[in-house]
Amino acid sequence: MRYRLNIGSLTWLVHRITGIILTLYLIAHIYVLSHLSDPVTYNKLMDFLKNPIFKIFELILFAIVLKHLFGGIRITLLEIGFSTKYHKTMSYIGAFLVFIIWIVGAFYFLKEAF
């Protein structure tokens, strides 16, 4: 099915994909936390996760969380009565805020990590 994308359907698509990724991440997170019972396996797992590639994954995760957060705020605003005339503006503002916060956050994050 080929159909033209517009800002409304693109926002929804991104929201749906970020939602799925976050759900998968939640499962992975619980898996990691399930190792809290035993200090030896926990430390082994923590050493494994010190690999820099996971830092990159976490940065991406941060962006995904921000995108889903602002997407959710936009939908909530629409549902409580914010005028639908502004749905495109809200998407653009949301994307802009995600970018700014991510850049700032990434800066501190990388400073910490390296």
Place this chain on the structure above:
Amino acid sequence: MDKYYTFKIKRYLPDENPQTRWDEFRVKLNSIERVLDGLIKIKETRDGTLTFRKSCAHGVCGSCAMKISGKNRLACQTLVKDMPEMIEIEPLPALPVIKDLVVDMSLFFRKNDEVLPYLINNETPPERERIQSPEDQHKILESLTCVMCGSCTTACPIFWADKEYLGPSALLKAYRFIFDTRDRAKEQRLATINSEHGIWRCHSIFNCVEVCPKQIDITKHILLLKRLAVKRGFKGGVE
């Protein structure tokens, strides 16, 4: 001013082999002509088997809805001067194709029927007209304009995935009656749209608003219905 346009049309001819193919036609059209005029020119002078629906040719009947260059539109309202030189024309998505650009709209019309699309008021009517303030009439003014062309529901990704979803057009029709102060069947209709395939399947994708040829803000109406349903849920009655 005349210009040449290439119409790339997706054909479906159930009697031929192969049944589907893409045809290209070059037509000369001037600046006030529309995609529908181009299709008629092709049918009249190049290929009489090209089949499409048309009636009023000025955007009030909704017969000629089709997918033009990737977006659902009315062929009679799409001026060729606003389109690129190569125009791709396909039938409305997600509905079974009968022939060329004609789709089977019965699924779409059935959804409208499910929301009881008629005024239900069994009280004895007054001698003269029922009184309705202009403000109350304005509440349903936008939803009255719908011509049932099918562009919105066939553009909705939720409908593509779930054919049971009522769709923007049926929900708009439900709105038109629920918010008509003369109607008395609000409970029944709210129960129908409050269901598994009703308003709660709408995720505010806004594809419907993008394509509506009468520029109706359908998502706004669905959001109003959602708020009404929630209020009814909490208060146990209808406003």
Place this chain on the structure above:
Amino acid sequence: MEIIKHYFDVVIIGSGLAGCRSAIECSSHGTVGVLSKLYPTRSHSTAAQGGIGAALGNEEEDSPEWHTYDTVKGSDFLGDQDAIEIMCYDAILTIIELEHMGVPFSRTPEGRIAQRRFGGHTKDFGKTPVRRACYSADRTGHAVLFALYEQCQLKGVKFFQEFQVLDIVIENNAVQGVIAVNIKDGSLHVFESKAIVVATGGYGKIFKVTSNAYATTGECLSMLLRQGLPLEDMEFFQFHPTGLYGLGILITEGARGEGGILLNGKGERFMERYAPIIKDLAPRDMVSRAILNEIREGRGIDGKDYVYLDLRHVNKKIIEERLPEITTFCKIYMGIDPSEAPIPVIPTAHYAMGGILTDNDGRVLRDVDGSVVEGLYAAGESACVSVHGANRLGCNSLLDTVVFGKRAGKTAISQLKDVSKGKIKKERISFIVESINTIKESKGKETVASVRRDLQTSMMDKCSVFRKEKELMMLLEELQTLKERYKEIYIKDKSNIFNTELLEAIELGHMITLAEVIASSALQRTESRGAHYREDYPERDDTNWLKHTFAFQGEKGIYFKYKPVKLTRFKPEERKY
């Protein structure tokens, strides 16, 4: 070929306002089937914009007597006054009934149905324009059609959508039924019935520039003509003065009702010269002639062939609120905002005053002596009662369809017990199948499109607003040539499924017959009255011509009979505005 049989007490052809209103009336006392070649809400009734007239008196004082007078005068005294009285006095209850059915009329601040001024509607027998047209923004037809169709659904009326009627079977002076093809798969359906209501609308597509939809081809009228039934007053065809230049798309008379005025190339409000009292709200035939006259005498805009409709001085809020549809048309098709620029307009073929001869209760008559065809009824634009006479006033058509649609339905139901069930013979069905196959397999070299285009151009050039004997005679000759060319039509689409090329070929044959009737009727009426204007006989001739024309198709061609107009209250007078 697959043949499927159905039986309904009443079969209604056409799902516009008249068809749906009769269906509602019939559904309570018998089985009803409605056939339409489109999905019902796509019927051309949906395109009606301006309003539906009734002397409700919600905004200013009004009376049905004034409404009757206006309609009689507007018809140039050719309308049957008893029928007009019925329509205008029934109007009030009709509108109220429509509102009860759910039509979303625009409202006054007190909550009553709002009304606007319209062409030719006056108070006090012609003193000043009066607010008589009830409206719903500028989508009145759409609002009323949806409400009527919805009520039909509520009552469980069975609709056969995208079924094209091929034959209306009349035998032994009684209806037997209808033979139709299911456009979607090409199967033949035979509907036997006790009664048939014909509500198929007009035939504007015979002309090149028209406000009518592609489906308005009038084939059912031709089918009845070919079986020996008369068609009444076919020479009267209304040309609406304000159609968008180059497209023919209608700009409602309501625009002038809200204050719009017509300007010529010199910037003058030329209607002041033609109708000093009510100016731009004069009846449509007068305005159309005025516009074409201005253009002929070189006073079109920049000397070209159109004039301007100016709405710039009208309050912006009023345009937004009451004329949103025409604003959209102007913006989309011309790139013009009516509140900022004037709209280029020319007359466009709009409404057929003539049609199938009926009495005041919708019964179809077979001759001037009043003899009926058992079980056959007609209503709406396709019928001629006649309430519109030589010219129709705006907002009277919607009223006509609903009032007489109801009456036809009522009469059909009341007579059901006296009529026997229809039976369609096999020979008739085979005849229809054969004629379709002849067209399908014809090996000529003409195309449907070229014959149709020549028909439309000839009719527009020689039989529109201004008519002359020489041109009409030339037209009749051209029509004979077209008939010959029609036999040589070749169609490429041989499929059974949704074969619109074949259906258009069938429609074209009927359109040529109707064109012949219109041209002959125009030739034989040697006077000018209402919408029929003869340049060689420019005066109205009440002594010889205060009568209706009935066109019959005989062995040797079209012949005519006449019947005097029914005058009850108002004596014919000079038609000045």
